[in-house]
Amino acid sequence: MEKINRTPNRLIHATSPYLLQHAYNPVDWFVWGEEALEKAKNEDKLLIVSIGYSACHWCHVMERESFENEEVAFLMNRYFISIKVDREERPDLDHLYMNAAMIVSQRGGWPLNAIALPDGKPVFAGTYFRKEQWMHILNHFARLYKESKEDLIEIAHRISKGIYQYDEAIIRRESEHSFHSEDYKNAVEKTLQQIDFWEGGINKSPKFPMPVIFKFLLQAAFLNNDVEAKKAVTVTLNRMYQGGIFDQIGGGFARYSTDEHWLVPHFEKMLYDNAQLISLYSEAWAFLKNPLYKNCIHQTIAFVERELKCNTGGYFSALDADSEGEEGRFYVWTYHEIEALLEKDAPWFCAYYGVEPYGNWEGKNILHVRAENDIGFANEWGFTPEEFIHKKEHCLNILLKARENRVKPSLDNKILTSWNGLLLRGYADAARYLKDEKYTRLTISLAEFLDKHAIYETKVRRRLHETEFYPGYLDDYSALSEGFLATYWLTGNEYWLLRSQEIVSWALNDFFDPETGYFFFTPEYAEKLPNRLKELSDNVIPASNSIMAHLLFDLGCYWGKSEWIRLAKKMLQQIFHGASKQWPYHANWAMLLGKFTYISVEVVISGRNAQEAFLSFASQYRPLVLPGLVTNAQSNIPSFKNRFTDSHDVAFYICQGEQCSLPIYTIEEALMQINTLLKNASE
DSSP states (O other), X not given: OOOOOOOOOGGGGOOOHHHHHTTTOSSOOEESSHHHHHHHHHHTOEEEEEEEOTTOHHXXXXXXXXXXXXXXXXXXXHHEEEEEEETTTOHHHHHHHHHHHHHHHSOOOSSEXXXXXXXXXXXXXXXXXXXXXXXXXXXXXXXXXXXXXXXXXXXXXXXXXXXXXXXXXXXXXXXXXXXXXXXXXXXXXXXXXXXXXXXXXXXXXXXXXXXXXXXXXXXXXXXXXXXXXXXXXXXXXXXXXXXXXXXXXXXXXXXXXXXXXXXXXXXXXXXXXXXXXXXXXXXXXXXXXXXXXXXXXXXXXXXIIIIIBOTTSSBOXXXXXXXXXXXXXXXXXXXHHHHXXXXXXXXXXXXXXXXXXXXXXXXXXXXXXXXXXXXXXXXXXXXXXXHXXXXXXXXXXXXXXXXXXXXXXXEEOOOBHHHHHHHHHHHHHHHHHHTOHHHHHHHHHHHHHHHHHSEETTEEEEEEOSSOEEEOOHHHHHHHHHHHHHHHHHHOOXXXXXXXXXXXXXXXXXXXXXXXXXXXXXXXXXXXXXXXXXXXXXXSSOXXXXXXXXXXXXXXXXXXXXXXXXXXXXXXXXXXXXXXXXXXXXXHHHHHHHHHHHTOEEEEEESTTHHHHHHHHHTSOOTTEEEEEOOSXXXXXXXXXXXXXXXXXXXXXXXXXXXXXXXXXXXXXXXXXXXXXXXXXXX
């Protein structure tokens, strides 16, 4: 076997941090595109499509074991055309080959490694493979393609057919299901059956935060006064914030916990997790008023601002799990390190944060709150509550400064529209519910940045890069529109409501499938892949179709577009049967079910003190209530027509469906009427 020269491969010219990590592999990597596909066809070779992301620990492991190994690279270069894909840049490819992996091996995850025909149709897909396994797979498919090509073509045909069915099997065409309160309560009950009421989260490990599930249960706790739903939310949010999945020193959440106790995280930190968790904890604070949640919001936003903010605007994607080649090295501590730094404060600090002399994970310590109650712990150690808060903050600052001297995990500096849209929603919710002017300024700054840089004419970009146009996917459109709508709920500025509506209109033009009534993930002008798929099930991030359905409903109410509301209803009707079999993974659809079951209420506020009243009203947790602000008679929003008044300090116009009340002149009376309407709708 010839010696492979370690010179840069084609990935040296990529802009993706993940692709650049592989730029010195001996594998002759291509980026996905015409060059690679044409070469595969001309040389009649199978494709290897290897997908991951820069913060992925097991991606790094497979790189070290296989892609940096010359023996493996020789096989890949001789018999295959190898393509590296950043899943965050190309979620369409990730979706396609992840579905293939689920069909072939019933297992998803990253790294995702697929083998495909020269036209991209997969014949095999799986996740992480050890070197010996990977070499066996390479030899097997190289031989099979040479000796039994027709068999592989037939396998690719069956997998492609299965991918289409896998993606749309949940849809039941022409469903006319009528929604009742029992449907909603059943969705809540089915979700609660899968909750771990002792540790929080879904009752299995590894544990992912899954913010949308607990947003749904928070909605149910409010609408139905559901004690079990409230308990599920409270236990989960408390345990996550006190666990090792939350960075007790620097703030922010890791991607998931490898155990059922939230102790040992998979240490990468993703923008999308923290964005959604800021929103969830903000809503929970507004409803439950637990001071832990306010602290969590402050600490998480501080982390995002310190570690992920770009100085030109926008926010980066992720921090790696590894540093110095070791997972979690940046975040863990020995007992003696803490003892040396904190001196006389070390004993109580170690007791509070579960720090053990021999470590609580692989000989090191992951900080987590072990004390059951702060006041009780303070009393036990002879501190007043105020002294304890001060001492704890002082010690955490010492450790944070010491940690800054360590080698930091690498930063993925992609600025993605979809994830920034999620953060915009999170910041808007934090500003709105905490009534925090600093967070309001952050929200408006991010909204203006995205408005300027994420939109090109009537198209939304995927990645915000100075020299290249990355066309957006449905998640970019849906998250950006939702972020702008949340900015409207915070500020009452009609511009953001208009922008939100425009983006949905563009998506209807470029993504909508009239045959099914759903949206494709890719626009009609995008590169044609073997399958054009739809994102329907909610996961760590809600499905782009479920977000679009909410937007169609909410914006349909504001803009008087009954056809949008009917479309949202049709989307829910067709997915209802399939979703009802697994509600936790359709939790955003379940929240939409709440809107149709209980009938949302639109509240338009006008008058001399309308702005102040709007901000006060919007700061209260009221799911299913759409707030509107009218400050002049020339409003462009159809449902605000003839609502302007300057003859009263404040006037509330309350509508449910086609029925509207006479104006109400106090917030107390308005809230009483809203509560009555929601209660009557549920009966």
